[in-house]
Amino acid sequence: MTGALVALTGAVFCITAAGAATLHGDVFAIAIPLVAYLFAAVFRRPERLTLVLERSVSRAAVVQGEPVDCSLLLLNRGASLDEVAVRERTPEGVARQDGEFSRLGALPEGAAFRLEQSIRCRRGIYSSFETEVSACDFAGIFSFVETLESHAPILVRPEYRALRDAPVHPSGTRGFAGQAPTGQDGVGCAFLGVREYRAGDPLRRVNWKKAAKDERALFSNVFEQERVADIGIVLDARRCMNISSPEDSLFEYSVEAAAALAERFLDDGDRVSLLLFGGCVEWIFPGYGKKHTQRILDALAKISPGKNYALEGLVNLPIKLFPAKSTIFFISPLGQDDLGPLCRMRANGHAVAAVSPDPVKFASNSAGDSTSQAYRLASAERRALLRGLAGMGIRTADWDVRTPLEGALRKAFRGKPLFSPR
């Protein structure tokens, strides 16, 4: 019961009671306009809402920051409604860009409201949207409010800056031609060295300059074989490792790094797999090509930091999912307890590299503190941790997230292989 209805019926009751008490005919007459108004409101009140809400989106999958055009259709399949107010509730992570997000008007039987709008979404998957619809009679005395859900999933893939070159030369390679140097002579483009001419070597490989200096023998140029490599990317999505400020989250940078690395290696023709380790363990099988890039980006779009009590530590990381001798990129802010599991990974014969968005600098930037004792202690602790990793033969790209990822990777790896090629 609305306040207006209470006020109106109360006024009518009081006037009628006063008229009856004083037996004054004019007093009764005062109630008549109010009763007429109330009668009209009752007559026009919405009995029930029979509305159908449909939503369509221009693109079901976008990259973070790209606008998505949405169209919302509210169809009245019931009786005519005097006043209908539609208000869109945007979920968290969705920013309104342009268009109509609310509408007020009369909605006759069979008529529809169409709201065209443009939104921008943060990385994630948005499957349902809520819309508040309220309808009332012309006087606003009887009203209905309903929250309707519409389903039009939008998958928002992470935004990342593409890497120009692969940061490292992977160690273990497979039998197919690719771009990872193997250190073995064969068919390839990169010059490896010179050896004595053997019968059957094509003449175009003969190094005539060296042969001219030595009259007794011929020499052939040797090229390095380039093969595809097995790359494994492990994204640490444990909630305890994530630091977030009201505007930003460190985990988003980890996702950005994973996406950039996956795309780079897949573009080079390598076989890439992805392991997401957080609230649950999600595994994307090794694969090649553009479709696989989309598969990985879709998985990265859906992931969010989570806690799994059963698989809390990295000790439970299922390393054996990765093909033997694959190169593993571990993307995590890194903690003291991660040294052991990483060492085990290394001992299993994998080449391991870590990409670590710096949590200390991230937190200090968020808090605006880079001089305090706490900051210096945390920085020292992190330096010790990275030194420990280096001691185990794990190179780490210590990434200050304010700078581009490519610079941090180049500084850490400098294009050299993680292992000496065997």
Place this chain on the structure above:
Amino acid sequence: MTKALLYAAIVFAAIFLGAFPLLLLRSSEGFATLVAGVFWLALEVGRKRSFPTLFFLYFIGAALRNALNGLSLLMIIPSVSSALVAWDLSRFLLRTKGFDEGKEVKALRRRHCVFLFSVVFAGGALALIPCVVHFAIPFPVLFVLLLAIPLCLRKAVLGFRPEREE
């Protein structure tokens, strides 16, 4: 347009319920009603939070007092109707606040005003019938009528409403 009608309705109600009793009945309460009208108008013009229901009930109370003091129905009914219009329009403007001034909102305002004025005019005309036709009703009949009217109204509403078949 709607705002102008709202301001006009407040001024009209305040004059009829405040100024006329002050002049005709020498009633000091008329001055308080005038002040209340001015205050309501100021709140509406300043687009601050107004309390339309409070002012409306005050105006109805003033109309009741004036009727008991013997002010003519020809003055009371238009003032009650204009207070009703002001109350309705004030709440309507609150409901429409925050929505874009589009074609549909304008059409809704026009439609609302037309409907409101038809209802208020019909109610006012009905209320003014006792001014033209004088009749006396004994108290028991009046009591029965008071009980019967809500029942009839309910029956009428249920009968008139176009129900949709499921």
